Amino acid sequence: MISSRVIREDILRMIHSAGSGHPGGSLSLVEILLHLYWKEMRIDPERPQWEDRDRLVLSKGHGAPALYSILSRRGYFPIEKLDTLRKFGSGLEGHPHMQSLPGLDCSTGSLGQGLGIAAGLALGLSIRKSSARVFCILGDGELQEGSIWESAMSIPALKQMNITVIVDRNHVQLDDAVDKVIPIEPLTYKWRAFGWAVAICNGHDSDDIEKAFSTKSDKPLVIIAETVKGKGVSFMENQALWHGKAPDEDQLQKALEELE
Numbered sequence: 001m002i003s004s005r006v007i008r009e010d011i012l013r014m015i016h017s018a019g020s021g022h023p024g025g026s027l028s029l030v031e032i033l034l035h036l037y038w039k040e041m042r043i044d045p046e047r048p049q050w051e052d053r054d055r056l057v058l059s060k061g062h063g064a065p066a067l068y069s070i071l072s073r074r075g076y077f078p079i080e081k082l083d084t085l086r087k088f089g090s091g092l093e094g095h096p097h098m099q100s101l102p103g104l105d106c107s108t109g110s111l112g113q114g115l116g117i118a119a120g121l122a123l124g125l126s127i128r129k130s131s132a133r134v135f136c137i138l139g140d141g142e143l144q145e146g147s148i149w150e151s152a153m154s155i156p157a158l159k160q161m162n163i164t165v166i167v168d169r170n171h172v173q174l175d176d177a178v179d180k181v182i183p184i185e186p187l188t189y190k191w192r193a194f195g196w197a198v199a200i201c202n203g204h205d206s207d208d209i210e211k212a213f214s215t216k217s218d219k220p221l222v223i224i225a226e227t228v229k230g231k232g233v234s235f236m237e238n239q240a241l242w243h244g245k246a247p248d249e250d251q252l253q254k255a256l257e258e259l260e
């Protein structure tokens with residue numbers, strides 16, 4: 001598995017060179033995506049359209065820089081392509097566009113839609129008798145979208161055991177702390193009441209993440225991954241200011257030094 005430092009460096013360099021993007025919610029995703037793409041998902045980067053591959057729906061599509069770095073480091077496309085984030089004609093759109101880049105299973109960016117799409121994908125796979133699974137990553141601020149809860153209600157009712165949800169619980173949304181905007185706690189009770197098995201983990205600790213994914217239950221699993229927005233860069237950590245802002249040259253150098 002590639003180191004989380006390499007992914008974080010990619011994220012910061014890409015967003016700096018694009019001059020825009022979302023560092024905070026990309027940096028919080030790194031260890032979750034590393035686990036998924038190196039340990040959990042049944043995939044073949046040589047065959048990105050393989051019908052029986054596991055799928056990822058990054059419902060919080062603004063975390064795209066983290067996903068692009070992971071996909072390139074996993075071999076879906078050349079690493080040099082990362083320099084083209086948000087450039088006109090590049091497949092690396094500001095939010096994932098599945099027709100533009102190998103390895104993307106879903107176009108996202110409009111929050112609140114990913115879990116419904118994951119449910120549809122999972123239903124299609126079941127009908128085809130495929131053993132492939134669908135993983136869906138939600139933001140914690142995104143949980144304020146009502147559409148999430150329609151899907152959260154129907155997935156256990158339809159016994160869709162081929163779906164696993166991961167909540168990136170970094171406690172900060174676009175312009176403030178999640179619990180100051182609309183509190184979402186008690187999260188565990190909410191998901192349980194909707195019929196889910198819940199596992200909580202430190203979303204930056206690979207062993208803890210692995211343990212959470214290995215939870216056995218006769219209900220669909222949601223993993224609440226406790227993370228830090230802007231993880232790894234002191235001046236970005238827990239700061240809503242760094243939700244959607246590119247580092248300038250000095251800030252990039254300072255961040256890269258810290259990561260070393």
Ligand SMILES: Cc1ncc(C[n+]2csc(CCOP(=O)(O)OP(=O)(O)O)c2C)c(N)n1
Binds near residue numbers: 028
């Ligand atoms: C439907 C919709 N409304 C608003 C936005 C703008 N927006 C982009 S990111 C974001 C905050 C999301 O917060 P959270 O889910 O906690 O993401 P994270 O902190 O992990 O980046 C908002 C409101 C959007 N992309 N889609």
